[in-house]
Amino acid sequence: MLFIVYAILLVGGMFVMGISFSLPGLQALVFIVGLLMSVAAIGVPIAAGANEHRR
16 A cells, blocks of 8 residues: 555655646756655665564
8 A cells, every 4th residue: 555655755756846847936846846856756765674673
């Protein structure tokens, strides 16, 4: 279930980063949001896995 959520978050982040270039006023803000979405989709499962191995 979480795999699907993270996959959607990753693809959505890529889409948001791509669409940010067509927004004249909010390019940087929308790009940063897309970048954070992509980073969260990759980083959260890695951090969660590391916490499970420490316990």
